[in-house]
Amino acid sequence: MAAKKPIKRSWAEPFKIKVVEPIKMTTRAYREQAIEEAGYNTFLLRSEDVYIDLLTDSGTNAMSDRQWAGMMLGDEAYAGSRNFYYLEDNVRKYYGMPHFVPTHQGRAAEHIISRILIKPGDFVPGNMYFTTTKLHQELAGATFVDVIVDEAHDPVNAHPFKGNIDPQKLEDLIKKVGAKKIAYVSMAGPVNMAGGQPFSMNNLREVHALCKKHKIRLWFDATRACENAFFIKEREKGYQDKTIAQILKEMCSHFEGLWISAKKDLLVNIGGFLATRDEKVYEEASNMVVVYEGLHTYGGLAGRDMEAMARGIEEMVEYDGIRARIKQVEYCGKQLEKYGVPIVKPIGGHAIFLDARKFLKHIPQNQFPAQTLSAEIYLDSGVRSMERGVVSAGRDPETGDHKYTELELVRLTFPRRVYTQAHIDVTVESVASVHENRKKVRGLKMVYEPKYLRFFQARFEKL
Numbered sequence: 001m002a003a004k005k006p007i008k009r010s011w012a013e014p015f016k017i018k019v020v021e022p023i024k025m026t027t028r029a030y031r032e033q034a035i036e037e038a039g040y041n042t043f044l045l046r047s048e049d050v051y052i053d054l055l056t057d058s059g060t061n062a063m064s065d066r067q068w069a070g071m072m073l074g075d076e077a078y079a080g081s082r083n084f085y086y087l088e089d090n091v092r093k094y095y096g097m098p099h100f101v102p103t104h105q106g107r108a109a110e111h112i113i114s115r116i117l118i119k120p121g122d123f124v125p126g127n128m129y130f131t132t133t134k135l136h137q138e139l140a141g142a143t144f145v146d147v148i149v150d151e152a153h154d155p156v157n158a159h160p161f162k163g164n165i166d167p168q169k170l171e172d173l174i175k176k177v178g179a180k181k182i183a184y185v186s187m188a189g190p191v192n193m194a195g196g197q198p199f200s201m202n203n204l205r206e207v208h209a210l211c212k213k214h215k216i217r218l219w220f221d222a223t224r225a226c227e228n229a230f231f232i233k234e235r236e237k238g239y240q241d242k243t244i245a246q247i248l249k250e251m252c253s254h255f256e257g258l259w260i261s262a263k264k265d266l267l268v269n270i271g272g273f274l275a276t277r278d279e280k281v282y283e284e285a286s287n288m289v290v291v292y293e294g295l296h297t298y299g300g301l302a303g304r305d306m307e308a309m310a311r312g313i314e315e316m317v318e319y320d321g322i323r324a325r326i327k328q329v330e331y332c333g334k335q336l337e338k339y340g341v342p343i344v345k346p347i348g349g350h351a352i353f354l355d356a357r358k359f360l361k362h363i364p365q366n367q368f369p370a371q372t373l374s375a376e377i378y379l380d381s382g383v384r385s386m387e388r389g390v391v392s393a394g395r396d397p398e399t400g401d402h403k404y405t406e407l408e409l410v411r412l413t414f415p416r417r418v419y420t421q422a423h424i425d426v427t428v429e430s431v432a433s434v435h436e437n438r439k440k441v442r443g444l445k446m447v448y449e450p451k452y453l454r455f456f457q458a459r460f461e462k463l
């Protein structure tokens with residue numbers, strides 16, 4: 001007799017459901033009309049017409065009872081709200097940054113920091129790009145330069161830290177343009193556009209040393225920093241016994257400052273902030289925030305929003321919570337692989353990325369395979385996903401042609417604490433069905449193109 005295998009022990013969510021929100025089930029005929037009216041762009045669907053909404057994990061989190069209770073404690077004073085001071089305490093305690101200004105969301109903080117640190121003609125190197133981050137850097141007059149490791153551009157490379165910066169690429173840029181022309185190094189983790197891939201602490205240390213040597217500022221897009229911390233704990237030697245909070249603090253210690261969108265890690269629906277240890281930058285930021293957001297003690301937020309953020313910071317570093325989130329994503333990815341669906345590897349922190357190039361081999365990139373696939377999944381089941389490929393990348397400002405990215409992906413993004421394992425199963429079965437019938441799928445043509453961040457509002461027709 002073969003030796004008995006030990007019983008597998010599963011993880012589960014460290015919470016139970018207290019309030020439910022009904023969702024609408026629709027027919028294929030209904031969805032055909034809905035997606036056509038939305039110009040085959042899932043951003044233009046009404047959320048009411050969506051069954052399982054995996055468009056984004058931004059601001060779609062379920063708050064805890066403790067956060068909701070905190071909403072009732074909003075101190076809605078124009079100036080000096082109690083909730084502001086509680087949030088400030090937690091930014092200091094968990095991110096280790098002495099100064100901070102709240103903003104209404106992440107891109108507002110990106111706007112402010114880009115305007116402060118960038119002079120026209122400067123360069124901003126970063127580990128791949130994020131849409132709003134890069135746009136604000138460009139609007140302030142900088143040229144963004146991707147210095148991520150080559151592995152990040154290969155969807156099947158299993159490197160555990162595909163979010164790393166390639167120090168050689170960074171040094172080459174410094175040699176080419178001179179350190180004075182580099183406004184700051186912009187580091188994010190996990191890297192969304194690479195498939196939710198983390199950077200390692202070791203890489204961060206190396207980048208920090210390089211920046212220090214050349215007197216270049218190092219800034220952190222810490223929007224998903226806790227997910228990055230979780231991967232460091234799981235994959236990097238020496239971190240197994242550290243807490244998420246300790247790893248987060250250590251990561252932040254390498255940066256001069258950071259910005260976040262609270263709509264991700266912080267488990268709330270709106271908010272953001274800018275935090276720094278540089279007093280001069282703080283002074284300028286608190287001047288600018290008054291112009292664009294509101295007084296520096298509310299920055300476009302209600303007191304109750306800041307209270308929910310402050311409480312969210314305490315919850316985001318809980319190991320069981322972050323583990324349940326990341327393991328749910330992993331569960332989805334592993335199920336999809338069983339059906340032979342091509343996905344980006346390793347499986348990332350917040351989302352599964354379908355490799356649309358492989359999925360729809362017969363559709364050329366100028367017929368938007370990822371956009372097409374995203375629409376097909378909605379048609380099949382009412383599951384909403386998002387394009388992350390040539391439409392998201394926009395146009396090359398010099399040639400005017402599409403930027404033909406190596407990665408042509410569809411993202412299934414998991415809101416925190418919202419969906420159950422059964423929802424994941426339904427999603428997997430739908431994607432697998434579309435995959436089985438993939439040869440019949442036709443591409444799209446773009447019929448309307450906005451000037452900025454075109455993926456949000458572009459419209460398409462079936463070819």
Ligand SMILES: *Cc1c(COP(=O)(O)O)cnc(C)c1O
Nearest residue numbers: 105106107130132221223261263
């Ligand atoms: C969401 C996000 C932003 C932008 O934040 P918003 O709150 O959507 O304005 C910036 N960087 C990263 C890494 C993000 O995930």
